[in-house]
Amino acid sequence: MAHLAVSDVRAKYGTLEVLKGVTFSIGKGEIATLVGPSGSGKSTVLRALMGLTPVTGGTVEIAGERMNYSSAREVRAARDRMAIVFQQYNLFQNMTVMQNLTLAPLKIKKWDKQQVNSEARRLLGLVGLSDKADAYSDQLSGGQQQRVALARALALKPQILLLDEVTSALDPELVNEVLDAIRKLADEGMTMVIVSHEMAFVREIADKVVFMDAGQIVEAGTPKEILDTPKTERARDFFSKILRH
Amino acid sequence: MERILEQAPRFFSGQNLTLLLEAAGLTLAMTLAGCLIGFGFAFVLVYLRQTPGLWGLPLRWICILYVEVFRRIPFIVVIYLVLFFIQTVTPDASLFTIAVIAICLYAVAYTADIIRGGIESVPVTQIEAAQAMNLSRLQTNLRIVLPQAWPVIVPPSIAFAVSFIKDTALVSQVGVFELTFRGKELNNQGYSGILVFGTIALCYFLLSFPLSMLGQHLEKRLGTPRGERRSRKIRHT
Numbered sequence: 001m002a003h004l005a006v007s008d009v010r011a012k013y014g015t016l017e018v019l020k021g022v023t024f025s026i027g028k029g030e031i032a033t034l035v036g037p038s039g040s041g042k043s044t045v046l047r048a049l050m051g052l053t054p055v056t057g058g059t060v061e062i063a064g065e066r067m068n069y070s071s072a073r074e075v076r077a078a079r080d081r082m083a084i085v086f087q088q089y090n091l092f093q094n095m096t097v098m099q100n101l102t103l104a105p106l107k108i109k110k111w112d113k114q115q116v117n118s119e120a121r122r123l124l125g126l127v128g129l130s131d132k133a134d135a136y137s138d139q140l141s142g143g144q145q146q147r148v149a150l151a152r153a154l155a156l157k158p159q160i161l162l163l164d165e166v167t168s169a170l171d172p173e174l175v176n177e178v179l180d181a182i183r184k185l186a187d188e189g190m191t192m193v194i195v196s197h198e199m200a201f202v203r204e205i206a207d208k209v210v211f212m213d214a215g216q217i218v219e220a221g222t223p224k225e226i227l228d229t230p231k232t233e234r235a236r237d238f239f240s241k242i243l244r245h
Numbered sequence: 246m247e248r249i250l251e252q253a254p255r256f257f258s259g260q261n262l263t264l265l266l267e268a269a270g271l272t273l274a275m276t277l278a279g280c281l282i283g284f285g286f287a288f289v290l291v292y293l294r295q296t297p298g299l300w301g302l303p304l305r306w307i308c309i310l311y312v313e314v315f316r317r318i319p320f321i322v323v324i325y326l327v328l329f330f331i332q333t334v335t336p337d338a339s340l341f342t343i344a345v346i347a348i349c350l351y352a353v354a355y356t357a358d359i360i361r362g363g364i365e366s367v368p369v370t371q372i373e374a375a376q377a378m379n380l381s382r383l384q385t386n387l388r389i390v391l392p393q394a395w396p397v398i399v400p401p402s403i404a405f406a407v408s409f410i411k412d413t414a415l416v417s418q419v420g421v422f423e424l425t426f427r428g429k430e431l432n433n434q435g436y437s438g439i440l441v442f443g444t445i446a447l448c449y450f451l452l453s454f455p456l457s458m459l460g461q462h463l464e465k466r467l468g469t470p471r472g473e474r475r476s477r478k479i480r481h482t
Contacts (some may be wrong), residue, residue: 050376052377092374092388
């Protein structure tokens with residue numbers, strides 16, 4: 001059974017339909033990557049899953065639980081099961097690294113303080129930032145901030161982790177430290193939906209590649225199928241442009 | 246000039262000085278009470294103004310109307326309105342209370358816009374990150390938005406309060422014994438206008454200058470990135 005099943009999800013910005021019925025699913029521990037041109041709706045899929053862009057239709061099933069985002073309660077339920085990492089990290093500027101990691105586990109999940117703190121320290125170790133617990137985000141490099149953001153998302157113990165172009169805002173030499181952290185998560189069996197432009201990384205890590213254009217899924221399959229032998233003209237065109245160099 | 250020198254020893258008598266000191270205290274108390282209470286209410290107003298959804302529409306409208314109306318009425322008119330309104334409701338309300346209420350009503354309108362500006366200076370991505378973690382609107386505001394908006398809100402709010410210390414002179418019109426009122430009294434007793442109002446002017450300066458300095462200090466401190474503020478140490482247990 002699918003761990004995450006997205007079916008016919010639609011979303012609108014005002015009157016503009018930005019997702020025109022998106023359907024895909026992944027099993028537990030699998031990684032789906034969403035690829036496609038800018039404005040194709042990849043990031044909007046993740047934002048819709050988190051209820052940050054209003055969902056106007058369709059359903060999402062997570063570990064057998066179905067939600068349709070029709071009420072504030074439904075949205076809360078979805079947010080309770082997933083966590084997102086943003087392109088611009090979005091660490092809370094007024095808090096230390098440690099406070100960023102423990103805020104929601106303590107105040108929203110209301111988990112035990114001692115366990116939350118020791119888990120936060122473990123996660124900082126996992127992303128290689130044990131010595132930065134008391135730093136503020138303006139004291140960290142972009143790569144470090146993004147690794148903190150990754151740890152912050154993991155601290156929520158999400159059933160599914162969503163990564164929205166997490167390396168796009170980074171200097172090239174900082175990209176790998178973040179990708180390494182994601183590789184570790186993949187090894188730990190984290191189910192993830194990743195929006196990425198790093199095609200080499202997509203090829204390496206993805207179980208499923210979903211190619212999107214104009215708010216719709218054009219093709220989906222294994223990395224090999226989609227990246228090497230795309231069936232549609234649109235996908236061939238896209239990959240020939242970005243894979244050439 | 247001779248008259249001033251001749252009057253000076255008599256003018257700076259213990260009795261007159263006590264009178265002026267009391268008046269200065271009253272001026273400061275009115276301003277601080279009015280502005281602080283007004284500042285508090287302004288937060289509530291801004292929060293209500295953010296109420297999402299269709300049913301929040303009338304609420305948003307009322308909040309906007311309040312700010313726009315009060316920013317367009319001269320303060321003296323607000324004072325008279327409050328005076329006559331309060332006196333119809335409770336005839337024995339003190340003039341001090343009336344002055345504080347008037348200052349408060351006015352301060353709400355002005356500081357609400359300052360607060361709103363501060364809140365809007367916080368990137369929406371910070372709010373989205375909080376929402377994605379299921380923080381409520383109130384939690385997001387209290388824990389994420391306000392702490393970051395604070396450096397933008399505090400300096401102009403203090404500047405507003407400082408400038409209001411002198412504007413409170415207007416409440417002498419309804420007979421509150423604040424600085425300007427006492428000045429007019431002493432002037433009527435025959436003291437030189439230059440002597441009296443020169444002293445009053447000095448009093449206003451002495452009242453507002455320390456507050457201005459505090460504002461500048463806070464502005465500098467709040468403008469420093471958090472990591473560099475040495476006095477701010479956070480421990481984890």
